Amino acid sequence: MSPSTLLYIILGISIISYLFDQALDYLNLTAQRKDIPAEVAEFYDQQKYLKSLDYHREQTNFGFLTAAFGFVLSLLMLLFGGFGMLDQLLRNYLQNDISLALVFFGIVVFISDLLTLPFQLHSTFVIEEKYGFNKTTVKTFITDKLKGYVLGAIIGGVLIAVLIMLIQKIGPNFWIWFGTIAALFMLLVNMFYTSLFLPLFNKLTPLQEGELKGAIEAFAKKVSFPLDNIYIMDGSKRSKKANAFFSGIGKKKKIVLYDTLLSNHSTEELVAVLAHEVGHFKKKHIILSYIISVVQVFFMLFVLSRIVFNENLSFALGGGQQAIHLNLIAFGILFSPLSGITGLLMSLLSRKNEFEADAYAKETFSGSALANALKKLSVDSLSNLYPHPAYVFFHYSHPPLLQRLKAIG
Secondary structure: OOHHHHHHHHHHHHHHHHHHHHHHHHHHHHOOOOOOOHHHOOOOOHHHHHHHHHHHHHHHHHHHHHHHHHHHHHHHHHHOOHHHHHHHHHOOOOOOHHHHHHHHHHHHHHHHHHHOHHHHHHHHHHHHHHOOOEOOOHHHHHHHHHHHHHHHHHHHHHHHHHHHHHHHHHOOOHHHHHHHHHHHHHHHHHHHHHHHHHHHOOOEEEOOOOHHHHHHHHHHHHOOOOEEEEEEEOHHHOEOOOOEEEEOOOOOEEEEEEHHHHHHOOHHHHHHHHHHHHHHHHOOHHHHHHHHHHHHHHHHHHHHHHHOOOHHHHHHOOOOOOOHHHHHHHHHHHOHHHHHHHHHHHHHHHHHHHHHHHHHHHHHOOHHHHHHHHHHHHHHOOOOOOOOHHHHHHHOOOOOHHHHHHHHO
16 A cells, blocks of 8 residues: 555544544443432432532543544644654664664653643542542652653563564564563563562552451452462552452462552451452453453564555655654554454453452352442442443443442342
């Protein structure tokens, strides 16, 4: 295909994707209802429920604005060859392809983040603050940004450098080697996330001896769950929203509880939440998701290997010569319809897995305790109780609350 044809295809995909996402958001907004479901009526008063509707509405309207801003910026960069102009400018100072690519992506990411900074600040310090969620200080916000830049530069820089080196040295078969490296990297992150990455942003404190720890250990022993450590994470450092998860692949697992979760739930409810997480382990959801993710990565890299050497992709983005980093940007857009399909299938699988994990918690511990925990989590986070079915189908990795409660019974 000619560069102009490729550019039209890239623009068409970008426009259709944007319009489709905004249509889904609009449908989801119009699905709001003012009646409180009987299932959560005991936890919701009318005033707080109306507050949840306002929160959802304000978030969605603000999302329209941020999405439009990002879309217009991307469209202008594509129409006027902004990516190609940046590439040609940097070539005056950098001759090495890997260095060129690293600086190119570094500038694109940094400027993109800088331009959207006002939106990030408004979301955190205005919207989240207005509805009582925000606990992030300006110092924490800045520190998180700096740490994110450093971590992204190290990890992202190494992966990009290795990818480009393999493309140059091996040729079209690079996808096999880089896919293997990516699979190993994903495995290591899964294994060491709690011990290496999480402490960079949050403080983890071992759960003290007491009723909760005893109840968790008793349940883990009952179902033969290989529990290693139980940690409390200072989630309240940034938000009042709560969560819990476990990490690790192998014989030993680490359970992490947000401190905000402990303050709002009974011991029985907390154990039920953890029973749900254990259900993912027992049903092999973690391993299956990892395997599917690896297959997706190999598939994406294989498709990339078919087009990464096409110089017309670079010309379509305004480049004066073939550049791997320009082709990677073009590929990201061209591949998005396929990634959307695979993402949709992963969401379908994820929702099925959530139902199975809920059923496991009900069978091995308590369905009523899990239901109460889910209700409290939903109410405390002002979640949308009536999401539009189409929005759920395309975007939800977890089933909506009312569907989960119905399945728990």
